[in-house]
Amino acid sequence: MVAARRILEGLATVLLVCFVTFFFTSKMPGSEAAVICGPAGTACVRHESAILYLNHPFFERFFHWLGELLQGNLGVTLAPPEPIGSVIAGAYPITLELIIYSQVIAVVVAIPVAMWSALRANGLFDRLSTTATFATLAIPVFIVGPLLALVFTVKLPWFPGPAANVPSLWSDPGQNLYVMFLPSLTLAIGSIAVYQRLLRADMVATLEEDFIVMARAKGLSTARILFRHALRPSTFTTMTVAGIQVGSLITGAIIVETVFALHGLGSVLTAAVAAKDLPTVQAVTIVVAVFYIVCNVLIDFLYTVIDPRVRRGRRA
Amino acid sequence: MSPKRHVREIIDREDRPLLQVENLKTHFDTDHGLVRAVDGVSFNLARGRTLAVVGESGSGKTVLSRSVMGLLPHQRVIREGRVHFGDVDLTGTTERELRDLWGAHIAMIFQDPVTSLNPVVKIGRQITESLRHHLAMGRKDAKETAIALLRSVGMPEPEQRLNWFPHQFSGGMCQRIVIATAIACGPKLLLADEPTTGLDVTVSAQILDLLNRLQQERYMSMILISHDLGVVTGRSDDVIVMYAGKIVEKAPTTTLFRETRMPYTEALLRSAPRLANASHTRLHSIPGSPPDPSGYPTGCRFAQRCPYGQPRCRVEEPPLRQADSPGHVFACWYPVGTPEGLQALETNLAHNESAAVALVPGEAI
Structure with missing residues (x-):
């Protein structure tokens, strides 16, 4: 019941995003026909405008575009003409991997650091990690990226530099994860700081709870108390923020792709914007928005997995 | 079921009380000065007996029980005096060593049953956890023991309830679960810190009767903490009255009321x-x-x-x-x-x- 409602809400949001995207891109100066024709002249523009439905009223064009979209047809890039669907299909794996890989790194680093900080709140380690996370929060991705690239590919040649060939994750996973490590770490650094701060704060509160004292009284080890009893009830804020963060991760991924010369959605988008390729900009925006909404709906479901009190329909 | 304890055995001699507390002090170093929560308390408790500790809120009862066990915050606590449990000196023991005793030989029941259970962990696992940890029981044995424990504390349909979460139970049922968890490993000493404070009167009486029954069946020593002398009548052998961190009167229960x-x-x-x-x-x-x-x-x-x-x-x-x-x-x-x-x-x-x-x-x- 709840699940169905949440999915419907998600679909409504997607529809709204489609409308807003189409509205703003169609109001942008410059016509698609002009882009295609270049200096070819008015006859060409008139011809292309007819093909692209540019002379029809706004809502007619919107519903035509939406109808094509619902059939899975994202349109054609302006110049040279290529199906946008296949352009995106070729680019999205890099971006998706970058986001997932960075989040895995962020979680793996943030959880132990947050736990250790919370366990000895205001101790030396806590204060050091607080300082370190604030410092990383203050440095933007476009500084961190070149810096990491400089240190770990030039000064210390441990990783391949930008423009390295990225093999597919499925054919050569080891090499893929190795090449993608530095870009993913760059994207992860901001997330590490955010997750560490939030998780530490919630963990400090959880560790004050009666059930933690009871777990101690059972004679359990500190590690067991932290992982089995304290971690799950401390993750709610972190999860919510992780969902919201997906948006800034996508922005971050675009920058990281530029810095490390990766061919993901970010490079498709920047190229399309530069070329005034509006159909491609629209399509990428829609794909990214759908991804963002799907992530947040998934996180809503995750709450019910993590906290049994959110589940409904069982007797109380 | 004869599991091998991998925790140390406690040598409990007949000629000496199970628990000996001598001049126990527990002070907290706070920003508002030194808080002397427990200020020189001595008592003995023999195997199979119940000692009631009575006093107003803030008289140091809860801190006393935690201090006896060694279950105190890590920082800014000063604990002096001696606590002997069987042949073990609890005051001269590190927390790592105490963990072998906690849950296995000394168990505690807390004031608020609803908050003392982890809301996101099934109650079955909360009960089996210490069995598996202290007694090295297998998953299946531990589950069967948990069912038996739940039955002994009066939980209907224990097989199904193992998979329930704490929020699906009433306060009284939660306290029964906490009790089942506490007695799981067969402790010699049970500390009950106002076990019925949050419960209504009839449930409260049931829980206290249950504790008494279990204490006799299992020949445990029990420290029953309460702010209510009425609760203690007929349920304890001796009573300690605490005021401002000190014992002000101590007597066999009937004597205390009479004299x-x-x-x-x-x-x-x-x-x-x-x-x-x-x-x-x-x-x-x-x-x-x-x-x-x-x-x-x-x-x-x-x-x-x-x-x-x-x-x-x-x-x-x-x-x-x-x-x-x-x-x-x-x-x-x-x-x-x-x-x-x-x-x-x-x-x-x-x-x-x-x-x-x-x-x-x-x-x-």
């Missing part, structure tokens, strides 16, 4: 409702509030609120001294039921001391 010596105990007795009284009988309250634990007054700590209080009480602290009955000690210069006490009370009444007047409402003007 009350300490004015604070008398005040507590008068503040509890009794069935013998007519309904709508006004309950007495103790005027004033307990002293600030970061700066106790000199002399007797109860003197300011005491109907019997004399100038001497405010200067000289009364030591614990022997009463007529064996095992009965109290700390008072002008004890209840003695000529000195009576005279002190009359003097105070003559001077219209408010605490004394409050004690005898019929004569108040």
Whole structure:
């Protein structure tokens, strides 16, 4: 019941995003026909405008575009003409991997650091990690990226530099994860700081709870108390923020792709914007928005997995 | 079921009490000064006996129970004195070593059953956890033991309930689960810290009866902490009355009620409702509030609120001294039921001391 409602809400949001995207891109100066024709002249523009439905009223064009979209047809890039669907299909794996890989790194680093900080709140380690996370929060991705690239590919040649060939994750996973490590770490650094701060704060509160004292009284080890009893009830804020963060991760991924010369959605988008390729900009925006909404709906479901009190329909 | 304990065995000799507490002090170093929550408490507890610890909120009961066990915060705590549990000195033991005793030999039941269970963990796992940890039981054995434990604490359909989460149970049922968890490994000592505070009266009586039954069946020693002397009647062998971190009276339960010596105990007795009284009988309250634990007054700590209080009480602290009955000690210069006490009370009444007047409402003007 709840699940169905949440999915419907998600679909409504997607529809709204489609409308807003189409509205703003169609109001942008410059016509698609002009882009295609270049200096070819008015006859060409008139011809292309007819093909692209540019002379029809706004809502007619919107519903035509939406109808094509619902059939899975994202349109054609302006110049040279290529199906946008296949352009995106070729680019999205890099971006998706970058986001997932960075989040895995962020979680793996943030959880132990947050736990250790919370366990000895205001101790030396806590204060050091607080300082370190604030410092990383203050440095933007476009500084961190070149810096990491400089240190770990030039000064210390441990990783391949930008423009390295990225093999597919499925054919050569080891090499893929190795090449993608530095870009993913760059994207992860901001997330590490955010997750560490939030998780530490919630963990400090959880560790004050009666059930933690009871777990101690059972004679359990500190590690067991932290992982089995304290971690799950401390993750709610972190999860919510992780969902919201997906948006800034996508922005971050675009920058990281530029810095490390990766061919993901970010490079498709920047190229399309530069070329005034509006159909491609629209399509990428829609794909990214759908991804963002799907992530947040998934996180809503995750709450019910993590906290049994959110589940409904069982007797109380 | 004969699991191998991988925790140390406790040598519990017949000729000596299971638990010996000598001059135990527990002070907290806070920003508002040194809080002397427990300030020199001594008692013994034999195997299979129940000791009740009674006092107002803030008298140090909870800290006493945690301190006996060693279950204290890691920082800014000063704990002095000796606690012997069987042949183990609990005060000279690291937390790592204490963990082998906690849950296995010493278990605790907390005030609020609903918050003492982890909301996101199935109750089955919360019960089996210590079985698997201390007794190295397999998953299946532990589950069967948990079912048996739940049945013994009066949980209907225990097989299905193992998969439930704490929020699906009432407060009374949660306390039964907490009790099942506490007794899982067969502890020798059970500390029950106001186990019925959050529960309604009938459930409260059921839980206390359950604790008594389990204590007798399993031959455990129990420390039952309560702010209510009525709860303690008939459910304990001995009673300690605590005030401001100290023992002010200690006696076998029946003796305490019959031969009350300490004015604070008398005040507590008068503040509890009794069935013998007519309904709508006004309950007495103790005027004033307990002293600030970061700066106790000199002399007797109860003197300011005491109907019997004399100038001497405010200067000289009364030591614990022997009463007529064996095992009965109290700390008072002008004890209840003695000529000195009576005279002190009359003097105070003559001077219209408010605490004394409050004690005898019929004569108040």
